Amino acid sequence: MLFGRRYHSGGHRYPCRCLGLLGFDFALGTSIALSALWRVIVRLQQRLTGWFIALFVAISGPLKACDGVWRDLARMPSMRQEISTAVLDGKIFVIAGFDSSGMSSDSVEIYDPETDSWSSAGRLPIATNHNAAAVAAGKLYAFAGTSKRVFVYHPDQNAWSDVAPTNYMHGDTPAVAVINDLIYVAGGSGAVGNEVEFYDPAQDAWTTLAPMNVSRNHTAGGAIGGKFYVAGGRPGILAASALEVYDPQTNTWTILSPMPTGRSGIAAGVVNNKLYVFGGEDPRLFSEVEVYDPATDSWQQVAPMRTPRHGIFAAVIGNVIYIPGGGIQQGFGATDVNEAYEVPDECP
Secondary structure, rough: OOOOOOOOOOOOOOOOOOOOHHHHHHHHHHHHHHHHHHHHHHHHHHHHHHHHHHHHHHHOOOOOOOOEEEEOOOOOOOOOOEEEEEEEEEEEEEEEEOOOOOOOOEEEEEOOOOOOOOEEEOOOOOEEEEOOOEEEEOOOEOOOOOOOOEEEEOOEEEEEEOOOOOOOOOOOOOOEEOOEEEEEEEOOOOOOOOOEEEEEEOEEEEEEOOOOOOEEOOOEEEEEEEEEEEEEOOHHHHHHHEEEEEEEEOEEEEEOOOOOOOOOEEEEEEEEEEEEEEEEEEOOOOOOOOEOOOOOOOOEEEEEOOOEEOOOOOOOEEEEEEEEEEEOHHHHHHHEEEEEOOOOOOOO
């Protein structure tokens, strides 16, 4: 019990023939009792402080960072999830994924933020899902998903052609980042799940790198300060919250502060040197948006998604993060929703 402890001096007590000794014994006992009482008071104060913080969070919600603004945009021409996106010449390409019937798609649609309108692009050579995309050295590449094949887009022909295939399968959505015009790809299913490699467009070649500490798919990431950050994913509780960073200079991975809300099937985008992680699923559908700051190795929560979704892939233009499509229920549930999260200019 908190206040029910008894304190005893060791050994036996004998009658004391000296008042001085009696006084010393009394003072010593009093000192021990006061010390014990002080420890109890400190512990009680710590518990009360913890209870107060928990009650405050329960009433007011988690402390939030600088909240951005969500905007509804023109809906996609088709409903799709487990897609990929990339920005080329100020326009957002939405590539492949599952359609509304749960079938793999080869569709490519282009969103123009200037006109809030959609158009179509040349179809991929294959239908795929859980794929990835990136722009490096001014060219758009589509890869991963259900194949090792990699495609480059030719705007003048509105068509795609093959380039060097990946060394590994990166199915079920790997994390992607571009650093110095090199495309880094981490994780995904098909092998162990922690495989990492990069593509050099100038050499048309893939190079294997040090593997991640945590195997994962349905993950996402981004580049900050010349380093590759990877967050969330599955399978398992560890992957759902895990955040780690790759340093190309040392070819090493480092574990960082875990994401507060563990999830997979997420999207991620970088604005102002911070990693924004959106939505996801497993064990439920998530609307949470959490922001990681490498400067402090800490997370904060911002305004949640208007439409909770998984199977998403973010595209960033300036301080706006675009999130088209995705699934609006766990598993299959493709939507044509198109929303954007704008980070305020005053946010550090």
